[in-house]
Amino acid sequence: MSGRQDTPHPYQGRQVALATKHQKELVLEQPLREAVGLTIFVPDNLDTDLLGTFTGEVDRLGTPREVAIKKARWGMHASGLTLGLASEGSFGPDPQLVFVPAHHELLAFVDEDMGIEVVEQVLSSQTNFAHDAAKTVDDLTDFLARAKFPSHGLIVRPNSGLQPGLLFKGITEVSALKDAVTRCATASADGLAHVETDMRAHMNPTRRQVLREVAVSLGRRLTTFCPECQTPGWGLVDVVKGLPCEWCGGETTLVRAEVHGCVQCEYRESIPRSDGLRVAPPKDCPWCNP
Ligand SMILES: [Zn+2]
Ligand SMILES: [Zn+2]
Numbered sequence: 001m002s003g004r005q006d007t008p009h010p011y012q013g014r015q016v017a018l019a020t021k022h023q024k025e026l027v028l029e030q031p032l033r034e035a036v037g038l039t040i041f042v043p044d045n046l047d048t049d050l051l052g053t054f055t056g057e058v059d060r061l062g063t064p065r066e067v068a069i070k071k072a073r074w075g076m077h078a079s080g081l082t083l084g085l086a087s088e089g090s091f092g093p094d095p096q097l098v099f100v101p102a103h104h105e106l107l108a109f110v111d112e113d114m115g116i117e118v119v120e121q122v123l124s125s126q127t128n129f130a131h132d133a134a135k136t137v138d139d140l141t142d143f144l145a146r147a148k149f150p151s152h153g154l155i156v157r158p159n160s161g162l163q164p165g166l167l168f169k170g171i172t173e174v175s176a177l178k179d180a181v182t183r184c185a186t187a188s189a190d191g192l193a194h195v196e197t198d199m200r201a202h203m204n205p206t207r208r209q210v211l212r213e214v215a216v217s218l219g220r221r222l223t224t225f226c227p228e229c230q231t232p233g234w235g236l237v238d239v240v241k242g243l244p245c246e247w248c249g250g251e252t253t254l255v256r257a258e259v260h261g262c263v264q265c266e267y268r269e270s271i272p273r274s275d276g277l278r279v280a281p282p283k284d285c286p287w288c289n290p
Helices: 025-036 064-079 137-146 174-187 205-222
Strands: 015-018 039-041 083-093 101-111 116-124 131-134 154-158 168-171 193-197 235-241 255-261 268-272
Touching: 015 025, 015 064, 025 039, 025 083, 025 205, 064 083, 064 101, 064 116, 083 205, 101 205, 116 205, 131 137, 137 174, 154 174, 168 174, 174 193, 235 268
Parallel strands: 015 039, 015 083
Antiparallel strands: 083 101, 101 116, 131 193, 154 168, 154 193, 235 255, 255 268
């Protein structure tokens, strides 16, 4: 499916607009250049925070996919380019492992000429995502270790809610942290400051690592062409559940097959799991281990 080795990739030497104000180009460019020859252009004066922030001053409208595609198109509009790129990170408890924090990063690529949208995503447990509430910095010792401060930035606000002038982002120094915690704790109805990890890419090396991973996946996907219409972006679009149980052969909720598809035409192919697993362990069987 990845033929065409003889001809240059259609994106070779092309520029893609990236809507970011958090220096994501420093991470995303290399994998995409190596994969398909794209270079990144970052338009000036794009305030991507208007589409929503982690800290809740602006609610995010739509699914992460919708927000990322909207951002990509915004960058294309601002730059006059017909290729666009944007990422959207979400953080929270892993849906499978309820108490373990997880990082979901989605990277959207839009090609206006071909009329396609290609989306890759990564779910990673490698994240420092955490928050705490405290009266003083001395109460935050464990939290600061978990948050990887000061190599990773922090955000501080009053624990009882947002107040004008009392939202401190991108804190990477102890003195600034002390000052912010004191001011926010004093202003808070419960006497506590809310402290959380700053998940913006330029403040968070762990997030940058995951961004790099998803850029590598997108690069791989753009080098894979639809066997039917030769459009780039062929890859996983759906899964089929029902992997048979090793003991009784009954259907489990584990994934049996991956559905790969085209971003342009309707062509689809169902293939066995890429990790080689052909039967489910009995512990995942609703009959053998109810
Ligand atoms: Zn069974
Ligand atoms: Zn196709």
